[in-house]
Amino acid sequence: MKPKVFVTRVIPEEALNIIAGCCDYEVWESETQAVPRSVLEAKAEDVDGLYTLLTEKVDKPLLDIAPRLKVVSNMAVGFDNIDVDECTKRGILVCNTPGVLTETTADLAWALLMAAARRVTEAERFLRENKWTTWSPMLLTGMDVYGATLGIVGFGRIGQAVARRAKGFGMKVLYYSNTAKPDLEASMGVERATLEDLLRTSDFVSIHVPLTEETRGMIGWRELSMMKQTAVLVNTARGQVVDEQALCRALKEKRIFAAGLDVFDREPLPAGSPLRELDNVVLLPHIGSASVATRTKMAVMAARNLTQALSGERPEHIVNPEVLA
Ligand code: NAP
Ligand code: GLV
Numbered sequence: 001m002k003p004k005v006f007v008t009r010v011i012p013e014e015a016l017n018i019i020a021g022c023c024d025y026e027v028w029e030s031e032t033q034a035v036p037r038s039v040l041e042a043k044a045e046d047v048d049g050l051y052t053l054l055t056e057k058v059d060k061p062l063l064d065i066a067p068r069l070k071v072v073s074n075m076a077v078g079f080d081n082i083d084v085d086e087c088t089k090r091g092i093l094v095c096n097t098p099g100v101l102t103e104t105t106a107d108l109a110w111a112l113l114m115a116a117a118r119r120v121t122e123a124e125r126f127l128r129e130n131k132w133t134t135w136s137p138m139l140l141t142g143m144d145v146y147g148a149t150l151g152i153v154g155f156g157r158i159g160q161a162v163a164r165r166a167k168g169f170g171m172k173v174l175y176y177s178n179t180a181k182p183d184l185e186a187s188m189g190v191e192r193a194t195l196e197d198l199l200r201t202s203d204f205v206s207i208h209v210p211l212t213e214e215t216r217g218m219i220g221w222r223e224l225s226m227m228k229q230t231a232v233l234v235n236t237a238r239g240q241v242v243d244e245q246a247l248c249r250a251l252k253e254k255r256i257f258a259a260g261l262d263v264f265d266r267e268p269l270p271a272g273s274p275l276r277e278l279d280n281v282v283l284l285p286h287i288g289s290a291s292v293a294t295r296t297k298m299a300v301m302a303a304r305n306l307t308q309a310l311s312g313e314r315p316e317h318i319v320n321p322e323v324l325a
Contacts, residue, residue, distance in 0.1 A: 003048035003310040004068075008035045008056050011075070015299035022307050023049065041065060049073065049306050055267075058082040063090060071309035075302040076289075077101060077157075079319050080211040080238060087320060094319040095305035099157060100297040101289035106161030108288045109206050109236045112260025115282045116232045117204070118142040119258070122279045143203065143230055143257055145169050151202030153195065153218070154209030154237065155181060162206055163190055174198045199226040204234065211238035221246035224256060232258045236288045239264035248274050251281055262288050 005025040007016070019025050026043065028035040034055040044050065044066040052058060054076045063069065063086050071093040072082055079096050087094050115121055119142045126132060126140065147170045152159045155177035163173045173190040175181070176198045184190060195218075199205060205227065209215045219233070220243040227233070233256060235242055244265040250256050258280040264273075267286055275281055289295060305315040314324060 003070075004046060005049040005051060005306065005310070006040075006043040006047045007051040008040065009053055011051070011299045011303070012296045014296060015303040018300065018303040018307055019051070022311060044069065049310050051075065051302060051306050052081070054078060054081045056081060058087070060086045063087065063092070071095065071306055071315070073302045073306035073309070073315075075298050078210055078238060082319075084320050088323055091323055093309045093315060093323050095302065095309065095315045095317050096319055097298040097301045097305075098317055100301055101294050102157040102161050104291045104294040105158050105236055105288040106165060108262060108284070108290075109158070109162050109208075109234055109260075110165050112234045112236065112262060112282055112284065113204055113206065113232065114145060116234065116258040116260035116280075117145050119280075121282050143232060145171075145204070147171065148203035149174065149201055151176070151193070151198035151205045152190075153177075153198065153205065153207045154215075155184070155190075156208060158236070159206070159208035160184065160188075162208065163188060174202060195223070196226060199223055200228075202231060203228065204232050206234040207237045207241055209237055209241060211240055215241050217241070217243050219243065219247075221249070224250040227256050229255060230257050232256070232260065234260045236262040239267065244275070248278070251275075251278050254280075258282070260284075262286055 002022060002024045005019055005023040007025055007027040009028055010031050040056060041062060044062055046068060048068050049071045052072055052074050058072050058081060060083055069092050072087060073095040074082060075097060077096050077098045079094060082094055084094050119140050123140045149172045150166045152163055152175045155175040166173050174193040175190050176193055176195045180192055185192060218241050224246055247259060251259060260282040262284045263286055275283060289298060305317055308315040
């Protein structure tokens with residue numbers, strides 16, 4: 001008998017073909033609506049594998065009703081939507097898609113950095129709303145990027161890719177991370193800093209830590225208050241790393257110059273979010289890795305991880321390898 005799999009969204013055909021090759025599968029046939037929890041629960045009851053997106057919460061209550069489950073393959077590098085400890089206790093493999101989305105996500109962090117610094121989306125709205133009456137010396141002036149200091153919080157794959165791009169902009173790069181990276185300091189000319197020093201001295205702060213118990217709320221009012229009044233905050237990591245209420249206040253009171261956000265405390269960003277009222281923030285709907293090529297690679301990688309796990313092979317990317325030890 002083939003293993004049974006539930007795929008929680010429409011995925012590229014290349015990826016689905018990999019699953020179809022060795023599994024009986026069902027797909028939640030929508031691109032615009034996340035699978036309802038009740039449907040996910042009903043499917044989880046008798047599947048061997050779940051192919052999930054970051055919109056699906058794989059928590060203890062779901063695992064409690066999934067006795068056959070052997071693998072959860074997330075089509076994302078982040079896996080904060082999954083209770084990994086509970087999976088590990090049950091011998092369930094958790095897989096993710098690191099690496100293939102690094103450069104694409106770093107590109108988007110830069111798009112946000114540039115847009116927020118130079119007020120690109122605000123200026124476009126201004127033009128479309130027919131407010132452009134004349135050229136004026138200080139109209140829509142922003143902050144310079146070239147030669148500025150960039151502080152990177154979380155110096156892993158994406159953080160480092162963001163730093164590589166900074167070279168072309170003649171920037172000084174500071175990083176704050178769990179561990180020191182002396183080789184990268186030498187080869188890339190970056191400097192390690194405490195979080196406080198990084199916040200106090202950077203013109204741009206870009207966040208690239210995963211969401212964990214340690215990083216939740218890492219950037220709150222206290223940290224925002226340490227930043228320069230001219231500084232720009234970019235977040236492409238996870239919304240909950242930043243205290244959104246505090247950020248809103250900092251932007252409203254012009255305690256910092258601007259922010260560029262791809263991720264939010266609650267996604268989709270609620271209609272009533274006060275962030276929507278502010279001109280000095282660029283808001284994107286979690287599209288960090290959204291290029292055609294990268295999303296296809298992620299989908300294929302997640303399909304391979306899933307089928308490898310279900311056919312007894314070691315998946316290429318495992319979050320909890322101790323399950324196989
Ligand atoms: P990664 O290679 O694992 O890098 C994460 C870095 O964060 C690591 O270098 C780690 O430090 C550091 N870190 C972890 N906990 C920390 C803490 N408490 N204090 C300081 N540093 C800490 O991950 P990645 O591939 O770069 O991805 C990073 C995150 O980006 C993902 O987890 C995901 O949430 C997010 N993401 C978002 C999008 C999007 O669409 N917006 C796309 C891709 C990824 P050490 O190396 O020093 O241990
Ligand atoms: C996207 O947010 C990811 O973690 O891949």
